[in-house]
Each structure stands twice: as structure tokens, then as C-alpha cells.
Amino acid sequence: MAEYALRINNISKSFPGVKALDDVSFDIKKGELHGLVGENGAGKSTLIKILSGVYSTDLGSFELNGVPVTVDTPLEAQQLGISVVHQELKLVESLTVKENIFLGRPFKGKMGIDWQKLRDEAVNLINRLNISLDPDELVSNLSVAQKQIVEICKALSYNADIIIMDEPSATLTEKELETLFSILHELKAQNITIIYISHRLEEIFKLADTVTILRDGKHIDTLPVNQVDREKLISLMVGRTLGMEYPKRKVEIGEPVLEVKNLNRKGVLHDVSFTLHRGEILGFAGLVGAGRTEVARAIFGADRGVTGEILLNGKTYSPKNVSFAVSNGIGLIPEDRKEQGLVLDMMVKENISMANFKSIMSSVFLMPKKEESIAHKFIDALHIATPDAERQVKYLSGGNQQKVVIGKWLNAESDILIIDEPTRGIDVGAKAEIYSLMCDLAEEGKAIIMISSDMPELLGVCDRIMVMHDGRITGELMAEEATQEKILEYAIM
């Protein structure tokens, strides 16, 4: 028997203008959990798409269990036992768990579909993972984590012996993560090989046996996890040693700028009260669905049916709509950049000017020259990596897209910035830049609310942390006293 589940030999793949993969070779042992890390654009996704038959290779080959194979279509990949659990889950929401698992492959009985067998097989698969999930539940009623489990069952139903997981943890809460980890252990125990892609390095250290680092389309190294530490791994990923990951600076905390009293929204927010000061970075911790984003949207005038009192710089402020909030100096950097923060088809300069047309207008008309110069001002100030201001933002990396959104609010002269998940899906190098940018802004006297599910980030950047659970504020911690354990305690109380 071959020792390797998968050997990747000299794979290269080019797209117009980019060499996405450049002579990549490494081996994946049978039954191991193999971490795959690298910054955005390092070539992880391309490699996954090649393995799963979405893209073809320009050069190079694979060996599956010691046998050379070609994978030309996703179906072939599945038949060879390679399954992918995608970041964006691909399930039919209106069907049940069992139907989704065997989608397109119903068991034929005498009278149409053999539902009993379908259900039994689904239960078998779910049991293999040693968790509980109702096979008759509609997928639309499931949480993201449960949907992932359905995807994993689906992969197992194809007799997959290699499962590729693309950022499975990105949208999971801490508790759900525990479940995912236990499932992964179960899979490993059943000698299934897992390729695990994640931006969260702590998971790699916790779960992986071996880790492969890609950078700029090149294979940098493949190492047993116990031979590498966090700092080393990061430096291999970015190709240089980073300074402090969290560049927290001491900023003088000023007067209150935003006082929120008894914010309520039926079934969503209950008596939320807090105060935000000039120069402060105030963190909001909590599980997904705790109401953090809803607090942000309430302050930003984006939702209806909100009651309570808000004082902005000491004056009553009732945000009746978003444009009212914007003109009062509040900016929201939403959690989903692509869906909520940017118009992807528009250029960098158009996105930057979008929240403040006045800044590029002379009486009636938009002035292209003004727009250009404002865009360049922020491209320079925020170090946005783009060939020019006319580049459509969809072509920028996640970190640079996030900077464009920040630039939009700086151009709108926002004094209060609400940043929801500031670094989700952003690679390590760009993360540090975003943190440092946030500190700069605090230093300049802006007040920042930072919502995050990333605990180290909350602890590393915030001056103070509010913890939410079920629409209520359940705890408040100063930076000095805050620990992951304390936050979690408040978050699940």
C-alpha cells in the first residue's frame, strides 16, 4: 500500500497576467490532517480547484494512492474519492438534510424513491460523525455549522477518502468550532485524509499533523506542525518577519462621543446601553447572532423599529435612515465587504467617493479631476495596492478592498467608525496593516466600534470590550482584565 494519499508533482497553472501556481510539489500522507496556509492570492484556491477538477493544470500531475490520475471534471474528482466542502455552502435550502446528502442519486425503490433506505443511509452517515442531526430537517432551518455537517456527510456518501475543507471555520462560533473539531477527529480515526485551509493559525496548530505553506503560487515548505511555531509559520507565509501582530498604542481617551441608552428592537436587542469615547477602540464580542451587528445597524439608521436614546456629542441623535447617520459623521464598515461594503463592478475611485458625493462635486456636476485626486489621496494614505484609481475593486485583494471601504468613510469625514469583522478573510500581512490603520485613526481622535468574532484580535486591539449575548450586553471588560475565558463566559451565559 502506498504511504501517500496524494502526491502533487510539479503543478503549474497560469491565468492571463498571473502565474497562480508555479511548479508546486508536495505529498499528503494517508489519514493525516494536512493544513494548507498562505496569504490571499498564494494559490490555495487554485490548487483546490485543480484537485477538484474545476480547473485543469498547465503542467504537472497527481498520484492518488500511488496511481497517476487525471481529474478533468468535478464529477471525476468525486468518483476518485476527492470531495470539497466549500466556503460558500452549496446546498438546496428548500430540501431536507437527507435529500441534500443524496442529491441527484436517489435510491430507487419499487414505487419511485425508496425513502426508508434514503433516510437509513443518511442516519448512518450522520452517526459516523458521532453527532446528532435530524435527517428530516429542512436545510434552511439549519445553522451554518450544521449545513457544513450536511456537506461533510455528502462528501462521505461519495466514499470520499480525501476531503478538502476550504475555510470551514470562517463563519463558525466558538462552540460550533468544537463540534467541527470533534468531527474532524472522527474522520481521521476513520483514516480519511483531510486537507484543511484556514486563515486561523491556532486551528492549524490545534488540528493539523502537517502543514504546507504556499506563497505567490510557489510551494514554500511542508513541515510537521510540531516543528514550527506561530511566528515561523507567519514569516514563511509572508516571506518576511512581521513586527508586532497587534500594534496597540496608548491613545489618550477623550470625551464621550456616543452615548447609547436602552436601545431596543423587538426580539433582537434588549436594553443595550454603552458609551463610546473619542480616541477609543471599543470592542463588541459575542457569538454569531448575539445582536452585535444589529447594534451597529441601529446606530447607523439601517434598520427600522429601534427604540431608545442615543446622544451624539451630547445632542439627541435619532438616525431615521442611513444618509442621516452618514451626514452626522458615522460610518459603517460592514462584515461582508463584497455584498455590503463595495460595488464590485465600480472603480476604486468611485467606491471611495460613494458616501460623500459633495466632496467631488462643484455645484451640480461630479468633477473627475477632484475624484481622481481624492482617490489618490486615500490610495497613498492607506497604502492601497492598486495599479490605478480606475481599477475595478473586484480585482483587488481582500485587504485592499477593506482599505477602500475604510477610505470611503474617511472621505465621508466620519468621526465614528463601526467596523464589523474588520479582518474576516484577510490574510496575515494585511491584517496587521488594518490594525495599525485603526490605531492611527484612534490617535487622530476618531472613535471606533469594532465587532469581531476573532478573540485574539479583540484582545489585541481594543481598549474596552463589551460582550453580548442574545441581544443583551452581558459584560464589560477593560483591556487589562480581558481574557478569552472571561469573554467566553459572558458570551455564553
Place this chain on the structure above:
Amino acid sequence: MATSRTAGKTRGSAQGAGALRRIKRFFDDYSIIYAVLILIVILSIASPDFLSLKNFTNVFRQISMIAILTIGMFFVMVGGGIDISCGATVGLTGVLFAMFMVNYGMHPVPAFILTVLAGVLIGTINGTLVTRFGIPAMIATLGTQSISRGFTYVITGAYPISGIPESVSFLGRGYVLGLEWLPWPVFIVAILAIIAHYMAQRTRFGRSVYAVGGNPEAAYLSGIKDKRIQIISYIALGALSAISGMILTSRLASGQPNGGLTWEFEAVTAAVIGGVSITGGRGRVFGALLGAILIGLLTNGMTLIGMESYPQQMVKGIVLVLAIGFDIYSINKKSKN
């Protein structure tokens, strides 16, 4: 020294690249120009009558009313909507214009104003149904299309309204300053297109339309009043439909209850083959206008080579499906990269 030379060189090439990029972007925006030119060449060869000033003036005048609709459709579609009631609006407003003058003895100027207001009203209803009540644009305007057309038949008994005062005949049949190559409708299209182009490219409203069509959520969360922007675009189309309807009435010297029948189809086709994306957020006014011209040339060419009107309709349908297919194909291709 070496560094300064390289720096100079990069700057030079960056400028060259900038100009190239601009040219490339121009042809990306207006790739329909190729299609128009190819069609002109083919038709010139196929029919000796095609390539003459007189024929072109004729074509432009024929498409002018649809071109006006296309300009309005441009804003609605770039904003992420669609309005298939505009053809019926043409019919209704054309008839109203005639009735105001013929049945109520109104002076053409107040009749004109009232008719435009009727178009504005229909646009407001469309926009409100779509944005405030959340009815899919296709369905909402399918409803108003039927209401408008039905109402037109009710008030006219399906008979044309004739007896239009001679003083408004210039609108459909006259020439600006008596110039044989510049019919009034063509002149009006040109003026409207220039205004629309500047509105689209250089005003807050225009930019907002692109943003709302590109990503309504992001536009809303940037402080753009997305619903208001969309309503205004439907209103603009309603008003433009009224202008189109009045030109039609003037041209035919009567208010025709069947006026504008299927013109919504022509306007959507023109916009789509002119590069306006059916998913919103992309397109150019002059692109859409070229789309209308292409449709006009195609119709004219098919007539010149002796094709009957029924197969012509089939050809136009094929053109629409191909254009949308191409649009979807290029969207998919882009999102894959």
C-alpha cells in the same frame, strides 16, 4: 542615475498605458460600434438604396420614438430594474395628448404639460410598486402595462382620435430650421441623449443609479437613498414615454390606441445590445442609443431587401436572445476570473 532613468521610463510608459487603457475602455463600453459598422457594410452591399442620406434620415426618424424610450430604459435598467409598461404608456399618453386638444379644446402647451405629468404619474406608480411594495419589476410593470393599455381602449373605445391641430405637426413631421436632414424627432433624441449622458456620467443622480444597480445593499449602506433613486428612474422613463407618445400622435396626426405596441420590447433589446446589463450597474447612454440605431438599421435593411414584417419580428427576437445570452456569458466569464 540608473534609478532616475527607470523612473522616467515607467512614467512615460504609464502614460502610454493610460491612453491605451482609455481607448480600450472606450471600445469595451461601446463594443456595439463594430456591430453597427458591420451591419452598415452588409446592408450597403445587399441594397443599393441603403447608403444614402435620405435613407439614414428616414431610419433615424423611424427609430427616434423608440430611442427616447431607450434613454429612459437605460436609467431603469442600469438601476437594476426593468419597465415593460412603457410601450403602453406611449399609447396612453399619445391618446391623452390628442384628447386634451381635440375633446377638451386645450392649447397644445398645457396639453403637452398635462401629458408629461400623466407619464410622470405612471412612472411613479411603477417605481412605487417595485421599490415600496417589493413587487418584482417585471411583474409590476406587466400589470401597469395591461392597466394602461386597457384604460386607453376604454377612453377611446379603441377608435383613433383625429383632428389634431396643425400647430403640433412639426413635432413628428417637421424639420429643424427646415433642414431636410434634421427632423424634429431626431433633434429631440440628440438633445435628450446628451442630457442623459451627462446625467449618467457627471451627476450625483447618475452615479447613484450605477451604484444602486451594481449593489443595492452597498449603495444603501453608503447613504444613497436607493429606493428614491429607482423611483426617479421609473419616473424619467414615464416622462420620456409621454414625449415619445406625443411625437407619435403628431407624426400620425391622430391619437392611436395601439400606439407603442411592443415598443418596450424594442427598447429593452436596444438597451441590452447597446451594452446595458440586464443585471444592472453597467451600460452607457450612447451605447443604448447605438443599440436603438442598430435595431432601426436592421429593420430598415430587412425591409429594403424585401423581408415581410412577420419574419422581421422573429429576427428581432433572435437578436434580443443573442444579446442577453452574450451579456450573461460575459458576466459569467468575468465572475470566473
